Amino acid sequence: MPSLTELVRSHTDLDEEDVAWLQLLQADWQIIADLSFADLVLWLPDREAQGFWAGAQMRPTTGPTAYVDDVVGTFVPVGRRPMLDMAWAQGRLVREGDPEWRDDVPVRVETIPVRRGGRVIAVVARNTNLLGVRTPSRLELSYLQTAADLTQMIAHGYFPAPGQRSDHADSPRVGDGFLRVDAQGRVVYASPNALSVYRRLGLSGDLAGLSLAELTRSLVPPRRRPDEETLSAVLGGRAHRDTEIGTDEASLIVRAIPLRPQGDHIGALILVRDVTDLRRRDRELVTKDATIREIHHRVKNNLQTVAALLRLQARRMDSEPARSALEEAVRRVGSIAIVHETLSEAVEEQVDFDEVADRLGRMVTEVSAVGDRVRVRRDGRFGVLPSEVATALAMVLTEVLQNAVEHGYAEQAEGDAPGGEILVTVRRLVGRLHVSIDDDGRGLPEGFDLDVSTNLGLSIVRTLVESELGGQLEVGPAPGGRGTRAALDLPLE
DSSP states (O other): OHHHHHHHHOOOOOOHHHHHHHHHHHHHHHHHHHHHEEEEEEEEEESSSEEEEEEEEEEOSOOOOSSSSSOOEEEETTSSSSSHHHHHHHOBBBSOOEEETTTTTEEEEEEEEEEEEEEEEEEEEEEEEEGGOOOHHHHHHHHHHHHHHHHHHHHHHHHHHHTTOOOOTTTGGGGOEEEEEEEEEEEEEEEEEEEEHHHTTTSSSSSSBBBHHHHHHHOOGGGSSOHHHHHHHHHHTTTTOEEEEEOOOEEEEEEEEOOOOOSSOEEEEEEEEHHHHHHHHHHHHHHHHHHHHHHHHHHHHHHHHHHHHHHHHHHHOOOOHHHHHHHHHHHHHHHHHHHHHHHHOOOSSSHHHHHHHHHHHHHHHHHHHHGGGGGEEESSSOOEHHHHHHHHHHHHHHHHHHHHHHSSSSSGSSSSSOOOEEEEEEETTTTTEEHHHHHHHHSSTTTTTTTOOOHHHHHHHHHHHIIIIIOOOEEEOTTTSSSSSEEEEEEOO
């Protein structure tokens, strides 16, 4: 299905400002569809003036649809639907005409010119499924009157409000709670849902006849409501804005759409939504995230304590092999601690592994005998990885880098050799992570075979790669014949 922007570029002469206006209308026309109990279709004028293109479509959530199929992208030539032609040519709402029959369903059609800056730039067709029409209640009459006011505003260029959009992803809809206020901000009508929302704030009586702003001030403590200017503008119905208010027991979002169908302010549509449960879940998630980060912080501290104890023990060892084994254990514990330190600072259980990889490279070379004679360089990005993948991969990277430093450059530790470089190349391709670690050291020993190697570090790497990460490990000569390459192929899903 083509987008509005694609249809405009392909078939019309509308400019970018026209498109921005239509997109603002689209952002809010669910409200009009629900108030009208009708489907809305946005018709765009053809570049060659041959007819209209259906640029967008909205179905109501308050009544049956008049369109079973999508119509976006379809073309209607001039003359086929006279009401479209009249609304476009005359710049007025057109309600004349008999109902149309679509799939044995009678549909009443009204056309509304969309005006911007004195120009009609499109037409909205309002299509009501007459099978869903019944004797209207007071609620439905209020809905329909408000919808009529909004359509008049569209026709006169007063709606949508330029540059105004709700910042709340959970902005209220018509069914959440509907209020109609007069020009002085007094409630003319409140739906049962709106009354229930205010009852949660502590209201004991009815809303009708009350000043919504004054009532809200009496129910909501100052620390839980916005500044006075915002409160008066939104709850008085004089600003196209929304705000959040509440008590310690309840929270709600209030949204105002001022009504001026002929230019003069006559009141406003106020929508309210009870978001108490949403805010409670938000607080629980924040608490949970903070708890998880604190756990990672404590694990990191405990691992660093273990590493310090192992380091002290290593200094007391007279046996060189035992001291080396403990120092390797210190590095392994340290690599896991780095991951938990990163997780303690993250909002989610995800790790930006590039920072971890760079820190591991520095750690391995700084504590080795070769010191700064060997440099670890990264080419490419690991990106963000799940914590369970990051922990295992950190161990793997530490072991491979440590093997490269110890065995590839061991002879340079006591001489004046210039050292070398270890290159970590990373590529993310088609759901997999490809990592190669190339050194330019002295290479693998004669007859090396990964399958029969008894090296503890390589055994750890192989187990982690194949069992924990579900990947593959290859170790062999580096391209060019000098040094060693360890290649990892890991799934990302």
